[in-house]
Amino acid sequence: MRALVMLLMLWGAAVQAQSIDPAAFAALNKAQQAQQSGDYSAAGNSLLAALEQASDGSIEQALVEQRLGYLAIARDRNAEAIGWLRKALSREQLDAEAASQDRRNLAQLLAAEGQAREAAALLETELAAGSLPRENRRLLVQLYNQLEQYSKALPLAEEVVREEPGVEAVWYQLLVGMNYRLQRYEAAERWLKVLLKREPGNAEYWRQLAGMQSLDKRQRAAAGTLRLAYEAGVRFKAQDLDNLVALQVNAGAPWQAARLLEALLKRQLLAANGARQERLAQLWQQARDHDRAKSAWTALARSSGRADHWLRVAAIQLNQGDWEELLSSLELARPAASAEQRRTLNQWASYARQAQEEG
Incomplete structure (x- = not known):
């Protein structure tokens, strides 16, 4: 004013x-x-x-x-x-x-x-006439962002950081956010790397970088980014890493979520407890990757000895028609099974034997 x-x-x-x-x-x-x-x-x-x-x-x-x-x-x-x-x-x-x-x-x-639309229209007129100073161009970027007109805002925001590379971090954060909303994950990643050069110890930037790579379906790169940060002394909360997996689930990509969780467990960035191993098996199953799901459920069942875990393995074997393996899994489930679970075990065993005889 x-x-x-x-x-x-x-x-x-x-x-x-x-x-x-x-x-x-x-x-x-x-x-x-x-x-x-x-x-x-x-x-x-x-x-x-x-x-x-x-x-x-x-x-x-x-x-x-x-x-x-x-x-x-x-x-x-x-x-x-x-x-x-x-x-x-x-x-x-x-x-x-x-x-x-x-x-x-x-x-x-x-x-x-708060009248962003009319304000933006006036500044657009000046921009078209070539008479919009830097301060007003910055305002126009902010207005476009408010109006969710990210494609219009991005070229102007890029001008801001080109003209003044040492500009406040919020401008690079704005570029990250707008590219993310347009699903331009590689571009968002590029600006996050600029922010990390400025603040290499910023855990939030590392987490966002891994998130962009994950959304871009580069799960190994995402896990590698988190490992690199960890080796550099940056520490993440387990909740942050679990949220990265949940991000993929919420995006309707269980296979990508499973790949990321598997990589995080393998790199020991997340503790391989029973809950996460069960989550991994569930994700493979949601992704309809039956072989990986069976392998994950089998590993979990062997470590836990729980009947419900062996029943998960048996369900996949039943659908695949692996009768010998099915009968073996049913027997392994029996010692810890409840009365209701035993009824299911008996039914499946009877079906498997009948199928073997007919085959």
């Missing part, structure tokens, strides 16, 4: 450059003097009186409305300022430079009042 107030100091020269009615010019000067002395009420009264005398659609009308807008800014009345500047611009009487500045200032006011 400071930039808007500073523009008031330049206003007198802008008016003198235009041919206006002497009475209107006198009223504008009187209002400026009153404002400079802190008498906003007198400044407003002078301008409103001049507005009543101005012809509809005239340059005088536009200049008085413009001045009322900047007076409202000085009084911290943003909504009022927006109304006056809109009117002044609608007259199409202001010179090109003044109108351009007013559009940029109006955009800042609209952005501050």
